[in-house]
Amino acid sequence: MRFDDDPRPILTERLRLRRSVPGDAETISAYRSDPEVHRYQGWDRTDPDGVRDEIVEMAARRAGEPGWVQFSVEELATGILVGDVGLSPADDEHGVIKVGYTMAPSAQGRGYATEAVRALVRYAFEVLDAEVVRAYASAENVPSIRVAEKAGLELVERFERTYEGETWQGVRYELVRDAVD
Numbered sequence: 001m002r003f004d005d006d007p008r009p010i011l012t013e014r015l016r017l018r019r020s021v022p023g024d025a026e027t028i029s030a031y032r033s034d035p036e037v038h039r040y041q042g043w044d045r046t047d048p049d050g051v052r053d054e055i056v057e058m059a060a061r062r063a064g065e066p067g068w069v070q071f072s073v074e075e076l077a078t079g080i081l082v083g084d085v086g087l088s089p090a091d092d093e094h095g096v097i098k099v100g101y102t103m104a105p106s107a108q109g110r111g112y113a114t115e116a117v118r119a120l121v122r123y124a125f126e127v128l129d130a131e132v133v134r135a136y137a138s139a140e141n142v143p144s145i146r147v148a149e150k151a152g153l154e155l156v157e158r159f160e161r162t163y164e165g166e167t168w169q170g171v172r173y174e175l176v177r178d179a180v181d
Contacts, residue, residue: 001095002129004063010071012119020070020084023050027081028072031104041102048074063087064128073103073116082107085116088126095131097124098133101147108143119152121175131177139169148173 010017020028021080025048032046034124045051055070063069070090072081083103090096099120104114117135135153137144153173161168 001064001089001097002127003065004127007063008122010119011076012075012115015082015115015119016074016076017071017085017116017119018074020055020072021059022055022177024072024081024084025049025055027047028055028084029105031083031106034103036105047080060161063123064089066091068100071116073112075112082112083116085120087120087128090134093132095129096134097128097132098131098134098136099124100135101144111150112142113147114150117147121151122155124170125177135173137171137173145171145173152173152179 007019012106016155029046029048029051030104032041032051058068058070061067061069066089068086070084070086073083073085074081081104085099085101087097089098099117101113101117101120121133121165124133133153135144135148135151137148139145139158156174157170157172159170159172161170
């Protein structure tokens with residue numbers, strides 16, 4: 001795997017994915033605090049200060065280094081922040097990149113998440129030299145599962161985990177580099 005030493009924005013037909021900055025915290029906090037969005041998120045704190053702290057921590061690392069790196073997703077035409085996506089190398093699994101994605105409720109249903117995830121998958125393979133791109137979702141989060149499928153990832157595992165006394169049903173989707181070459 002490689003690191004990205006030149007973090008330029010990733011452009012798609014309708015979107016710009018750029019590294020998140022502290023000024024994005026208020027907007028990200030607003031949609032990640034929505035109860036319907038938050039129930040599927042891994043961030044403990046979604047208040048503006050908590051989001052800002054996460055962004056600052058992530059901004060210090062290069063994509064491909066251990067830990068998550070976050071990209072804010074903007075509409076190209078308007079510059080409006082409509083969501084965020086992130087990636088992180090999988091712990092103890094060389095060549096595996098995990099991706100995550102969240103869209104503001106006002107931007108859902110327009111294909112933005114799929115477009116952003118496809119771009120992030122390409123970035124993981126082409127820039128970071130990943131061998132596998134992986135996404136996890138709650139088995140109840142049908143929209144997230146559809147995004148993974150539309151982005152070309154395939155279901156490889158259904159699982160059950162217990163965390164802090166709650167049982168969670170999940171799914172793991174993956175795309176292997178050889179499948180796209």
